[in-house]
Amino acid sequence: MGIVTPGFQGRPRAEAPDLPPGQYLTPDFPVLSAGPTPRVPRDQWEFVISSETGTEYRWSWDEMMALPQETPTVDIHCVTRWSKLGTTWRGVSLDTLLDGVDTAADYALAHSYGGYTTNLPLEDLRDGQAWLVHTYDGDDLPAEHGGPARLLVPHLYFWKSAKWVRGIHLTVEDTPGFWETAGYHDYGDPWREQRYQGD
Amino acid sequence: MTALPYVDGNMLDGPLGEVFAVDLSSATARCANCGTPGPVAGLRVYSHAPGLVGRCPTCVEVMLRLVRAPDRAWLDLRGATFLQFPMPPDRPR
Ligand SMILES: [Zn+2]
Numbered sequence: 548m549g550i551v552t553p554g555f556q557g558r559p560r561a562e563a564p565d566l567p568p569g570q571y572l573t574p575d576f577p578v579l580s581a582g583p584t585p586r587v588p589r590d591q592w593e594f595v596i597s598s599e600t601g602t603e604y605r606w607s608w609d610e611m612m613a614l615p616q617e618t619p620t621v622d623i624h625c626v627t628r629w630s631k632l633g634t635t636w637r638g639v640s641l642d643t644l645l646d647g648v649d650t651a652a653d654y655a656l657a658h659s660y661g662g663y664t665t666n667l668p669l670e671d672l673r674d675g676q677a678w679l680v681h682t683y684d685g686d687d688l689p690a691e692h693g694g695p696a697r698l699l700v701p702h703l704y705f706w707k708s709a710k711w712v713r714g715i716h717l718t719v720e721d722t723p724g725f726w727e728t729a730g731y732h733d734y735g736d737p738w739r740e741q742r743y744q745g746d
Numbered sequence: 747m748t749a750l751p752y753v754d755g756n757m758l759d760g761p762l763g764e765v766f767a768v769d770l771s772s773a774t775a776r777c778a779n780c781g782t783p784g785p786v787a788g789l790r791v792y793s794h795a796p797g798l799v800g801r802c803p804t805c806v807e808v809m810l811r812l813v814r815a816p817d818r819a820w821l822d823l824r825g826a827t828f829l830q831f832p833m834p835p836d837r838p839r
Contacts, residue, residue, distance in 0.1 A: 577794070584751070662808075731796060742815070
């Protein structure tokens with residue numbers, strides 16, 4: 548569990564990072580996808596937060612890019628057991644997007660171009676824990692990695708960081724998403740190894 | 747990328763054979779979204795994912811999801827309205 552091979556990536560064991568249990572380090576960025584890759588032109592892209600009362604808050608690409616931008620450097624952990632450390636992204640904090648949103652909801656269901664969904668507690672999108680990112684490692688986010696924009700919620704397994712994200716439904720009740728309805732854990736904390744239901 | 751991002755449903759033989767006693771390689775499934783029936787072997791299977799996702803070759807909607815944990819498996823067939831299997835003829839009574 549959490550085995551890091553000495554010399555892997557050319558790094559001595561003393562510098563080897565502490566990985567969540569059951570994860571291995573990869574220098575690559577594997578592409579995982581449950582379906583065909585959507586191609587969304589930026590001039591047709593939009594991001595919509597809808598509250599539990601049905602109020603919608605919309606941003607076009609230009610409106611999103613005009614918001615304050617952040618450059619988080621974070622570790623990411625995929626439930627298929629690879630982890631990648633020190634990844635650098637650029638995008639808008641969910642705190643910024645949720646700032647003017649009037650809601651009493653406790654849950655969020657992210658939904659994507661192409662039909663993917665994933666659920667998480669709304670509080671996990673707040674307090675500097677989540678971003679809507681459009682840039683990876685200094686370049687436009689490629690479509691195979693979720694571009695033009697994806698969710699980035701690095702403290703949870705990476706399936707929660709919805710690729711091609713189109714919006715977020717804020718809900719009073721928890722609504723399990725694509726993988727959460729097919730055996731995967733509802734919350735997905737890599738440090739508690741919450742891979743599957745009941746873990 | 748030049749490789750196709752999916753493989754055909756024949757790759758499901760092993761994973762589904764682990765779950766079912768019947769041979770699914772010759773089964774037919776009907777898509778719940780567009781209504782098209784077709785062989786399970788004809789599904790488009792996306793396997794570079796946390797589970798296997800079988801999509802309808804006609805409308806690309808999800809028909810089947812199979813998640814394998816070390817000690818459990820989940821099979822979600824809500825996207826398929828039926829599975830039809832060839833069976834040996836009923837014996838005369
Ligand atoms: Zn169909």
